[in-house]
Amino acid sequence: MACVGGLVGDTDQFLRVVRSHAHLEDNLACLGPEYPLAVERGSVEFQALVKFNTASPGSCPRTYFYDSTARIICMEDLRSYKDLRREIIQGVLSDEAVKCIAKHIAIVHRQNHVAKLSTPDMEALLKLFGYTDLVQLTEQFVFTKPFTKDDPTNKFSEEVSMHAHLVYDNPQVLANAEKMKKVFLEKKECLIHGDLHTGSIMVCNDSAKLMDIEFAFVGPGAFDIGCLIANYIMSYYQHMSDGNRQFAYRTIDFCKLTGKTYFENMTSYTGDMDGYNKNFVSEVAGFAGCEIIRRILGAAHVEDLEGRPLAAVDALGAGVRLIVAKDRIDTVDRLMVIAHMLT
Known part of the structure; x- marks a missing residue:
């Protein structure tokens, strides 16, 4: 480009x-x-x-x-801004920037939510942001190919290959990945970014800008938050592998702060709020698990884990745990416990 x-x-x-x-x-x-x-x-x-x-x-x-x-x-022009993935790899990210990201995406979801829009407005939104070639790519390269053993687009290290059975030989992982794909394709909830990872965000001190929004479509809001939290989780394992435990623990706080800020600002919902939020976090866990697994077994890896096979193995375990336990995860705190095996 x-x-x-x-x-x-x-x-x-x-x-x-x-x-x-x-x-x-x-x-x-x-x-x-x-x-x-x-x-x-x-x-x-x-x-x-x-x-x-x-x-x-x-x-x-x-x-x-x-x-x-x-x-x-x-x-x-954002020449004063820096790529968030490069920054977080270096152990640089402020709490205020984390809150800025979560607040922006929450407000976008809120203002373009099925609970807020009239039927004609929702129909117009669906017409603008329906099922595109890029959404089909997400379907294939996030939810299908990484979970298909011997798919030719998948690639991973020898160390990771020794643990790939945790995905390919686990019927519950495969079944729940299919469930998350169904939610991704069928839940017409709000306008979402569709590819919200640390490489699609620019930061400058406490400010943040969302980038690369060509994957935008009307889908489940939890997909955006799940992908974002998954990237923070992978950063945790990178920094634990590098011996930077202090920043690794900060990434856990980033996840909690993301959830707290999101729910403070995303006030559009269907049904009762408590039930909606609990189901939302369950979907976040499932999507986060899919995102982590596809970044390790699939075609598109993340720089955070490149050259760190043991960190990739640990992150793969987190992805598996989140998918398996998704129906038992209804708070971000519990999501963190399961993703990081915390006590």
Whole structure:
């Protein structure tokens, strides 16, 4: 993706131009040209950026225009911001930035929730953010292929291969992964980011911006939070492996702070609030387990665990425990106990 600086009108605000790849050149980096992405993703991303910033101003880079012919999005320059994954690998992340992330996604979910929108507005949202090629990729590369033994796109180290049976030979893991896929595909709850991991967030001190929103669609809000918490959990195992126990323990606090901040701000719900929140956390646990497993057994790994096979094995165990126990997890504290084997 090419980025070019520029100016708009009389403003002094630097911009960057994000040019969508051509049809045959636009593909998943981890898989290569055999998996091209639809060019329509630029339009989806632009519409999502507008929706997110309308709901929660400052949640994403400001957008200035989208040229559908040239497939160019012109947006705010974030040169003062840094990639969250790179920062957290170095052991740098403030509590305020964690709260900022959780608050933004909670408000986006709240303002674009089935409990808040009229029937015509919900239908319009579904029309804008329905089942796209990118959602299909998520279905395949998060919920299907990583749980399919001998799928050719899967890749993992020899050390991890010795523990892959924990997934492939466990009927409960496979059955619950299928259940989570069904929730992902069928629960039309709210507008979600759809790919919320630490590599799709930019941070600057206590501020955060959500990026790469081309996977946005109307789905279960727990998927966003599950993916985000899964990435904090994998960071925990990275830092424990590196001997940085102090920051590893902080990632547990990040997960708890994410849950607390989210529920303080996501006040749209169906049914009774207590039941809704408990089920939400159960879904978060299931989605977190799927995300961890796919990042270790599947095609797209995370830099946090690269070159750390023992940390990857430990994280894989956490993913398995979360999927197996998801129906018994109804608080973030309990999720943390099971993910980290805490006492």
